[in-house]
Amino acid sequence: MELINRQYCLQGIPVTDLCKQFGTPLYVYDASKIEQQVKHMQQAFEQMPVQIKYALKALNNQAILQLMKRLGVGLDAVSIQEVELGLKAGFEPHEILFTPNSVGFEEIKQAVDYGVVVNIDNISILEQFGHTYGSDVPCCIRLNPHIMAGGHHKISTGHIDSKFGISILQMRHLQRVIQTYAIRVNGLHMHTGSDILDAEVFLQGARILFDIAREFPALDFIDFGSGFKVAYKEGDVVTDLETLAQRLKAEYRAFSKEYGKEVEIWFEPGKYLVSEAGYLLVKANVVKTTPATVFVGVNSGLNHLIRPMMYDAYHEIVNASNTEGAKRIYTVVGYICETDTFGWDRQLHEVREGDILVILNAGAYGFTMSSNYNARPRPAEVLLYKGKPYLIRKAESLDDLLRNQLPMPWEEADRAAKQTTVKEK
Numbered sequence: 001m002e003l004i005n006r007q008y009c010l011q012g013i014p015v016t017d018l019c020k021q022f023g024t025p026l027y028v029y030d031a032s033k034i035e036q037q038v039k040h041m042q043q044a045f046e047q048m049p050v051q052i053k054y055a056l057k058a059l060n061n062q063a064i065l066q067l068m069k070r071l072g073v074g075l076d077a078v079s080i081q082e083v084e085l086g087l088k089a090g091f092e093p094h095e096i097l098f099t100p101n102s103v104g105f106e107e108i109k110q111a112v113d114y115g116v117v118v119n120i121d122n123i124s125i126l127e128q129f130g131h132t133y134g135s136d137v138p139c140c141i142r143l144n145p146h147i148m149a150g151g152h153h154k155i156s157t158g159h160i161d162s163k164f165g166i167s168i169l170q171m172r173h174l175q176r177v178i179q180t181y182a183i184r185v186n187g188l189h190m191h192t193g194s195d196i197l198d199a200e201v202f203l204q205g206a207r208i209l210f211d212i213a214r215e216f217p218a219l220d221f222i223d224f225g226s227g228f229k230v231a232y233k234e235g236d237v238v239t240d241l242e243t244l245a246q247r248l249k250a251e252y253r254a255f256s257k258e259y260g261k262e263v264e265i266w267f268e269p270g271k272y273l274v275s276e277a278g279y280l281l282v283k284a285n286v287v288k289t290t291p292a293t294v295f296v297g298v299n300s301g302l303n304h305l306i307r308p309m310m311y312d313a314y315h316e317i318v319n320a321s322n323t324e325g326a327k328r329i330y331t332v333v334g335y336i337c338e339t340d341t342f343g344w345d346r347q348l349h350e351v352r353e354g355d356i357l358v359i360l361n362a363g364a365y366g367f368t369m370s371s372n373y374n375a376r377p378r379p380a381e382v383l384l385y386k387g388k389p390y391l392i393r394k395a396e397s398l399d400d401l402l403r404n405q406l407p408m409p410w411e412e413a414d415r416a417a418k419q420t421t422v423k424e425k
């Protein structure tokens with residue numbers, strides 16, 4: 001977002017114009033920023049055979065998935081429905097990695113039927129997999145390297161208490177199952193959590209995986225998951241991809257030499273590719289002074305962007321309707337009947353009722369984690385592509401909230417109840 005003639009603009013279009021055209025609240029995604037992030041990653045790792053599998057749980061609109069496909073990116077899907085969204089968007093099955101957890105074997109079978117790459121994260125499922133497919137269908141194994149990573153306890157997944165992956169302490173058991181059924185393991189995987197601060201933690205996990213990979217002779221790829229961090233506020237540490245790539249390359253070279261083959265390296269970024277491309281545009285409904293603070297109440301809430309309340313995430317907020325006025329301190333809150341705060345003690349250019357506020361970094365885990373709480377419809381989504389806005393999802397309406405509800409046949413039910421009572425007598 002840039003200031004042009006004192007107006008915040010996205011791809012040259014004033015944010016306030018987008019609100020006039022599409023209404024608020026509104027999710028807006030900047031395709032050029034997504035492309036920039038993809039290119040940055042592709043370039044940083046270009047000296048290794050790297051494949052990017054976008055974790056679509058971050059943002060899954062069909063247009064976004066199609067954009068990823070155009071940029072040469074595959075998908076990481078965590079549910080069979082995400083797999084189906086990927087196929088619908090035009091991905092080939094082999095471009096999709098299916099990384100579920102706590103799903104029944106039926107869902108794994110469905111994924112095999114679709115022909116996607118299956119990533120198995122527990123031994124009991126692996127046994128069923130071996131029993132059903134033997135050596136016919138290869139699979140990837142999700143390992144848990146037990147390293148503490150991730151910016152928040154709710155998003156770190158590699159530690160010893162985590163439900164994710166097969167523990168590296170269970171290698172002997174794992175190998176027994178693989179040998180018993182002659183399972184073809186074509187990939188190893190780890191995902192130690194979101195918001196990994198530094199390259200060192202990442203490399204620690206990578207070394208463990210390279211080490212274990214020696215025991216798996218038929219690998220096509222090793223998947224290092226994600227955790228790439230983006231800046232949420234000024235001064236935030238971000239993952240330095242170039243340094244990471246340099247250091248990983250050294251480890252990779254050594255491994256490949258010993259392994260006798262150059263396996264592919266896969267990453268599964270979600271947040272890194274789409275977070276900064278997304279903006280939630282909201283309208284200030286009320287400005288309310290209390291003994292403690294000045295609240296700005298906006299026409300959105302944790303039903304549309306839950307990260308501040310769920311993860312204590314910091315999202316920058318700016319006033320797009322007043323870029324010059326004196327700065328004052330506000331607490332920006334949503335309209336949900338819960339404590340519903342987007343930002344505490346923020347310095348914003350004076351906010352007047354009706355002003356448009358922009359919540360930044362809303363591309364990842366914004367819309368996909370949204371709900372209809374308080375019977376609020378979800379907002380529309382707009383994609384900015386080559387200087388023009390495209391509506392890629394309509395805002396919901398009351399009809400959408402009622403769509404799957406069925407009328408309760410009260411009278412019939414009462415009659416049925418009466419008959420039962422008579423029979424019982």
Ligand SMILES: *Cc1c(COP(=O)(O)O)cnc(C)c1O
Binds near residue numbers: 058076
């Ligand atoms: C959520 C998730 C990702 C993406 O994490 P980000 O922090 O958004 O990059 C990647 N892989 C798996 C298995 C995930 O569950």
